[in-house]
Amino acid sequence: MKTTVKKRMLKNLIVVLLLLGIGSIWQDVMIDKESRKFLPQGNLYTINSHNMHLYGLGEGNTTIVFIAGSGTPNAFTDYYYYQQELQQYARTVSYDRAGFGWSEKTNIPRTIDTIVEELHELLKKANESPPYLLVGHSLASLEVIRFAQQYPDEVKGILLLDSGSPEYYANDLEAKSLILNRFTAGLRVTGIARALGSAGILLPFAGENLRYDLLPNEMKEIDIAMYYRHLGDSSNLNFISHMNENAKVVMDGGYLKDIPFLILSSESGSDWDEVQQQLLHWSNKSVRETIPASQHYIHWSNKEVVLKKIVETLTLISKDK
Template sequence: MEPLNRGSFAMTPKRKRSRWLKLLAIVSLLCVAGGIWQAVMIKMELRTYLPEGQTYLVNGHNMHLYGAGEGEGTVVFITGSGTPNAYTDFYALMNELQPYARTVTFDHAGFGWSETTSIPRDFHTVSNELHELLQTAGEQAPYLLVAHSLASLEALSFAQQYPDEVKGIVLLDGGSPEFYAKESEWKAYALNRFFAGMRVTGFARALGAAGILLPFYGENIRYKGLPEEVKGVDVAMYYSHIGSSSNISVLKHINENAQAVMEGGYLKGIPLLILSSDSGGSWEGVQKQLLNWSDESRQETLPRSSHYIHWSNQKTVISKIVEMLSH
C-alpha cells in the first residue's frame, strides 16, 4: 500500500484565495441585504412614529420640543452626545417630575425628530439655538438645566450666556471642561464611525431582532425601563440615529468646545449639583474638578450606578432634582 501524500491535502494558494473571495462575497451580500432592510424599515418607522410635541423653526432648521407638567419652574433636559432621542431618554424623569415643575425635552439637530443642519455645532451656537427654541415655544425661565454626559459643556455654556435665566444645573455623570479639553477626539470619532457601520448595514437592527440590544447610548438599560407603548419609538430612534453623522461635528470639536467654556469662566450664584457614577479611578478626579465651576456647587457619587445614571439610579436622581427645584 502506497503511503499517503499529505501534501495533496494541503490548500493551495489558489484554493485559499477562492475561499476568501467566497467569504467576502457572502459578507458583501449580507451587508447589501441588511442595508436595504434598514432603509425600508426607517421609512416605515418615520410614518409610524410621529413626533410627540411640536417642532419649531430655529436658526433655519426645525427643532423638536416636548413639554409637559404645570408645576412651578421649568426643567430642561439635555441629552449627551449621540443619544438618539430625548423624549425616550428622559421619559421616566419627565413623568415623575410633572407634579413639581414644567418639564421639557428637545432633540439636537439631526437627532430624534429634529432636522439636520450644516451649521457648525460649536456649543455657543447650540446654546443660542436652545435659548431661541425655549423662547419660541413659550417655555418660561428660570430654567433648571439637567444635563447628561458631554451635555455638561452645553449646560455650562448656556449658563454663561444667560445667567439670569438659569435657576440651577444638575449634571448627570458629566465631564469637566478640563477633561474634555484633553479628551481624544479621534477615539470618539472612530467609535461613531463603527456605530454608523452597524446602523447602515442593518447589523444593529438584526441583533435587536434577536433580542440583543448592545450598550450603545444606554439602549440596553433604557429599553427595559420604558413602558410598552414607548419602546417602539425608542428602538426606532436607536436604529435610525446610532453613529449619526450629525454627531461628528460635535465630536470633532470636543476640545475646542471645552476650551471655549473654560474661557467663559466659572459660574457665580448658580447652584450646581454634580451626580456621579461610581466609576472610580480618574473619573472621580474629573467629578471633583466640576466643583470649581460654581461657587454654589456640591457633588454626590451614587452607588451601583452606570453612566446612564438617570436610568440606573432613577429614584435618587428624581429626588435630587426635586430638592433643586425647592432650593
C-alpha cells in the same frame, strides 16, 4: 490547492457583500417605515433654518430643561420617566439637538455657542419661560454651563448627571469618540445593528439596553426606532469633533459664581473621581454626591435616587428668591 482556497475566499467575500447589501436595503426600508409610524411627540419649530423638536409637559413656576448626552438618539425617551414624574412639580421640557430624535440635520457647525443659541431660541419660540433648572447628562455639561454663562438671569439651578468637566473635555482625545462613531455608523447602515438589536444586543452596552429595558412597553418601540435611525449618525460626528474647542470656549467663559450646582456622579474609578472634583469649582454653590451602585447612564441605573435629587433641587431653588 491554492486556486481552490482563492475560489473559496472569493465565494465567501461575495456572500458577505451580498448579506451586507441586503442588510443595507433592509435598514433603509425600515427607517422609512418607522419614520411614518412614529411621528413627533411634541412640536417642531424652525430654528436657524432647520426644524427642532421639543416636548413639554406639566405646569409650574420653574421650567426643568432636560438635555441628553452625546450620541443619545432622542431626549424624549431618555427623559420620559422624569417628565412623567415631575409634571406635578414643574414645567418640564426635553429637546433634540439638530440631527437627533425628530430634529432635522443641519450643515451648520456644532460650536457650543451655536448649540446654546439654538436651544435658547427654541425655548423662546415654544413659549417656555424662565427661570430654568438645567439637567444635563455626560457631555451635555458643556451646553448646560455655557447656557448659564450666556443667560445667567434665566438659570436658577443646574444638575449634572455623571458629566465630565470642561477641563476634561478640553483635553480628552476626540479620536476615540470619532472612531467609535464611525464603527457604529457602519453597523447601522449595513443593518448589522438592527440584526443585533433583534437578538437583544443594543450598543453602546452602557446605556441603550439599560434605558430600553426600563421603559414602559408603549415607549420601547419609539426608543428602538430612534436607536436604529441615529446610531453613529454624522450629526454626532459633527458634535464630538468640536468637543475640545467647545470645552475651551466654556473654560474661557468663567465660573458661574452663585448658581446652585448639583453634581451626581457614578462610581467609575479614581480617574473619573478627579474629573468630578473639577466640576466643584464651577460654582460657589456646588455640591457633589456619588451614587452607590451606579452606571454612567445614572438617570436609568438609579432613576428613583436621581428623581429625588431633582425634586430636592427644585425645592431649594424655589426658596431662593
